[in-house]
Amino acid sequence: MSAKDKTQHSYNKPYVTGKSPNDVIERDDTFTVEVVTDQIQIYKYLLCLIYDNGRPASADPVLIAPEKPVGPQEPIKSGLVKLRPDVEAGKVTAYYSFIHNTKDAEDAEKKFNKLIAEGMDLRTFIPENSFEGDSYIVNQRA
Numbered sequence: 001m002s003a004k005d006k007t008q009h010s011y012n013k014p015y016v017t018g019k020s021p022n023d024v025i026e027r028d029d030t031f032t033v034e035v036v037t038d039q040i041q042i043y044k045y046l047l048c049l050i051y052d053n054g055r056p057a058s059a060d061p062v063l064i065a066p067e068k069p070v071g072p073q074e075p076i077k078s079g080l081v082k083l084r085p086d087v088e089a090g091k092v093t094a095y096y097s098f099i100h101n102t103k104d105a106e107d108a109e110k111k112f113n114k115l116i117a118e119g120m121d122l123r124t125f126i127p128e129n130s131f132e133g134d135s136y137i138v139n140q141r142a
Contacts, residue, residue, distance in 0.1 A: 001075065009035075009036045009066070009075070010036075010130040011036055011037060011038040011072065012035060012037055012038060012039070012096060012136070013035065013036075013096075013131060013133040014033055014034065014035040014047055014093060014094035014095060014096040014131065014132075014133035015035070015045075015078070015134045016017070016031050016032070016033060016034075016094055016107065016134065016135050016136060017031060017032040017033070017034050017077075018031070019031070019134075019136060020134075021135060021136070022130075022135065022136065022137060023137070024039070024136070024137050024138075024139055025047060025049075025050060025083065025084055025089045025136045025138055026138075026139060027087055027138065028051065028082075028083075029082070029083070030072035030078050030080050030081065030082050031080070031081055032078055032079075032080065032081065033049065033058075033068070033077070033078040033080070033081055033095075033096075033115055034047065034075040034076065034077045035047060035065055035075060035076055035094075035096045035131070035133070036056070036072065036074075036075045037071075037072065037076060037096075037098075037121075038072050039091070039098060039100075040069070040070060040071050040072075040110070041064070041070075041090065041100055041101050042066055042067075042070045042076075042098045042099070042100065043096040043098075043099040043100065043101050043102050044063040044065050044099045044105070044109070045063065045066065045070075045076060045095045045096065045097065045099070045107050046061060046062070046063055046064070046076050046095070046096065046098070046122070047062055047064070047076070047077065047081075047083070047094070047095070048061040048078065048081060048095055049083070049092040049093065049095065049136070050090060050092065050093055050095045050122055050123070051090075051091075051093075051133075052093070052111060053090060053093070053121060054084060054120075054121030054122050054123040054124070055083060055121065055122070056074055056084065056093040056100075056116065056122055057083055057087055057088075058081050058082070058083060058084065059082045059084045059085065059136070060081060060109050061116060063099070063109060063112060064078065064079065070079065077134055083138065087137050087138055089139060090137070090138060090140070091136070091137060091138075092133075092135065092136055092137075092138055093095070093132050093133065093134070093136075094118070094132070094133035094134050095122060095123075095130070095131070095132055095133070096127050096130070096131045096132075096133065097125050097126055097129055097130040097131070098126070099126065099129070100129060107119035108125075108126060111125060112125055114141075115119050132140040
């Protein structure tokens with residue numbers, strides 16, 4: 001799939017750039033997670049990989065402030081992403097969540113930081129603004 005061909009991507013369905021669903025992601029790969037979104041007011045967003053239980057599989061997931069207004073014309077991207085050093089073999093899923101605007105942003109960011117620090121389910125961050133996308137496989141080898 002090409003990020004340039006938006007007809008191949010559903011809105012709000014995140015994916016790993018250059019990978020097809022169920023492709024293997026090696027433990028030491030560096031990659032980018034992208035999403036084509038139909039949202040236009042985004043204060044900050046999160047693009048990462050999660051396990052089935054919602055825990056982050058990406059190392060150091062962060063909220064990103066868009067450099068320019070977000071819209072459906074181009075995909076928004078994560079920074080460079082690596083898997084956690086202790087990543088478990090098996091399925092991981094691309095995940096996208098966002099803070100809609102500055103209202104309640106401070107509380108949302110505190111909740112996000114707590115979820116990350118405690119290794120909890122990221123899907124509880126802002127459920128109404130969270131989307132799961134394509135899934136990938138992490139190899140068994142160490």
